[in-house]
Amino acid sequence: MLNENSIQEFKAGLRGAVIEPGDKGYDEARKVYNGMIHKKPRLIVRCADVADVIRSVTFARDNNVLLAIRGGGHNAGGLGICDDGLVIDLAPIKYARVDPAARTVTAGGGCTWGDVDHATHVFGLATPSGIISTTGVGGLTLGGGLGHLTRKFGLTIDNLLSTDVVLANGTFVKANADENSDLFWALRGGGGNFGVVTSFTFKLHPIDMIYGGPTLYELSEAAEVMKWYRELISTALDDLSGFFAFMSVPPGPPFPENLHRRKMCGIVWAYVGPQTKAEETFKPIRAFTKPVLDLVGPLPQPALQSMFDALYPPGLQWYWKADFVNELSDDAIAEHIRFGETLPSMHSTMHLYPMNGAASRVSKSDTAWNYRDATWAQVMVGVDPDPANNDKTIAWTKSYYDALHPYSAGGAYVNFMMADEGEERVKATYGNNYRRLVEIKSKYDPKNLFRVNQNIKPSRNN
Numbered sequence: 001m002l003n004e005n006s007i008q009e010f011k012a013g014l015r016g017a018v019i020e021p022g023d024k025g026y027d028e029a030r031k032v033y034n035g036m037i038h039k040k041p042r043l044i045v046r047c048a049d050v051a052d053v054i055r056s057v058t059f060a061r062d063n064n065v066l067l068a069i070r071g072g073g074h075n076a077g078g079l080g081i082c083d084d085g086l087v088i089d090l091a092p093i094k095y096a097r098v099d100p101a102a103r104t105v106t107a108g109g110g111c112t113w114g115d116v117d118h119a120t121h122v123f124g125l126a127t128p129s130g131i132i133s134t135t136g137v138g139g140l141t142l143g144g145g146l147g148h149l150t151r152k153f154g155l156t157i158d159n160l161l162s163t164d165v166v167l168a169n170g171t172f173v174k175a176n177a178d179e180n181s182d183l184f185w186a187l188r189g190g191g192g193n194f195g196v197v198t199s200f201t202f203k204l205h206p207i208d209m210i211y212g213g214p215t216l217y218e219l220s221e222a223a224e225v226m227k228w229y230r231e232l233i234s235t236a237l238d239d240l241s242g243f244f245a246f247m248s249v250p251p252g253p254p255f256p257e258n259l260h261r262r263k264m265c266g267i268v269w270a271y272v273g274p275q276t277k278a279e280e281t282f283k284p285i286r287a288f289t290k291p292v293l294d295l296v297g298p299l300p301q302p303a304l305q306s307m308f309d310a311l312y313p314p315g316l317q318w319y320w321k322a323d324f325v326n327e328l329s330d331d332a333i334a335e336h337i338r339f340g341e342t343l344p345s346m347h348s349t350m351h352l353y354p355m356n357g358a359a360s361r362v363s364k365s366d367t368a369w370n371y372r373d374a375t376w377a378q379v380m381v382g383v384d385p386d387p388a389n390n391d392k393t394i395a396w397t398k399s400y401y402d403a404l405h406p407y408s409a410g411g412a413y414v415n416f417m418m419a420d421e422g423e424e425r426v427k428a429t430y431g432n433n434y435r436r437l438v439e440i441k442s443k444y445d446p447k448n449l450f451r452v453n454q455n456i457k458p459s460r461n462n
């Protein structure tokens with residue numbers, strides 16, 4: 001139980017605001033992106049700087065208070081927040097500094113990917129991230145990071161050069177290839193298990209315009225499209241990426257009215273090779289079968305990165321299930337179509353994110369990310385604005401997952417998992433890297449202070 005005096009003393013030593021139950025703004029401050037999550041923390045600390053983070057970690061540890069770390073607040077299972085504990089909210093630590101000569105960007109722990117893209121795009125540079133610009137840099141990076149640039153430049157962690165970290169004992173360290181390299185290894189895929197990362201430095205690439213966007217097809221053509229897509233992406237040059245989706249057409253521009261709310265399948269493309277070769281690259285894609293809608297064309301990188309932001313505003317109800325997939329068999333495709341035809345709501349969807357290419361050429365033991373040989377990260381999400389529809393969307397997601405899991409590679413991307421999937425699932429995800437993660441956890445966080453995450457437990461001897 002926290003006593004009032006210690007809270008007052010703690011607050012007096014901070015630059016950032018502390019929000020408590022009963023304060024104006026408390027209900028707003030405890031909201032996360034997934035409207036299904038309703039946690040009530042005891043203290044939300046809007047950390048203004050690294051000093052606030054160190055004081056918060058120390059206070060939580062000394063007072064035996066449950067500690068959550070919030071980056072962008074996007075986590076599916078709501079792992080950026082907790083009941084009754086202290087939330088380190090990194091949102092105010094928001095800066096993105098580009099070094100155009102060195103081709104790097106250093107981003108504060110509270111940045112979203114939109115903040116980073118905004119800072120880098122004026123220099124014609126970018127680093128791989130996810131597909132929605134409001135997602136936090138923190139959680140996405142520490143879990144691995146999959147997106148449009150993965151096939152060309154690898155996972156987000158493959159582009160991470162250095163981090164600043166506040167450890168469980170309150171010390172501040174750098175983790176990179178030369179300093180605390182064991183910690184740096186674990187941070188690249190091991191999630192928020194090892195400390196609070198207050199700063200991330202990434203490698204940048206000359207990406208300015210991308211030739212991309214969706215092509216949509218009738219559901220009746222889904223089997224043919226999926227089989228063709230399976231072959232195409234397995235042999236495509238790294239310059240070309242495209243994730244497959246079942247979706248309902250959003251009821252607004254740029255989609256024509258006759259398609260609104262129609263269940264369809266599609267591929268969201270991103271070609272990052274020489275733009276002069278883009279039309280030629282898409283000739284065979286367009287020749288395969290004429291898409292019902294073809295919105296693919298040249299667009300600035302941040303436009304592709306934020307293309308789906310409006311469709312998925314904060315506060316919707318989300319339920320996620322995921323797997324890694326090596327092969328997309330004809331039988332798996334038949335199961336996919338069964339569920340694609342029964343999408344339970346306008347926002348519900350299934351994505352297959354290709355990971356072959358640059359990400360697969362990094363060794364399994366180079367970072368904590370184990371599934372380097374998977375071809376896709378698969379995710380099915382039941383999504384709807386209305387909590388009254390949760391039973392329906394959750395049931396669809398679970399049945400879909402149950403039907404497809406037998407065709408999967410075993411584990412799942414930690415960032416696509418809900419909070420209650422269990423230790424075995426986490427172990428399956430890290431495979432042979434799990435043992436080393438436990439060793440590093442035991443060294444840097446022996447008491448498991450950082451446990452509001454896909455938890456890697458320290459060994460019992462600590």
Ligand SMILES: Cc1cc2nc3c(=O)[nH]c(=O)nc-3n(C[C@H](O)[C@H](O)[C@H](O)COP(=O)(O)OP(=O)(O)OC[C@H]3O[C@@H](n4cnc5c(N)ncnc54)[C@H](O)[C@@H]3O)c2cc1C
Nearest residue numbers: 071072073074075079080130131136138139140146192197
């Ligand atoms: C709409 C949507 C689209 C998405 N698309 C993609 C995608 O394309 N590619 C992809 O890879 N993922 C994607 N994700 C998943 C995303 O990577 C995870 O939800 C991720 O956890 C979000 O990070 P966050 O910082 O916003 O989350 P938060 O909820 O703030 O935190 C998530 C976890 O990370 C930890 N954490 C966050 N920041 C830090 C930090 N600085 N130091 C230590 N620990 C930290 C937290 O403790 C928590 O355990 C998407 C999610 C959503 C909701």
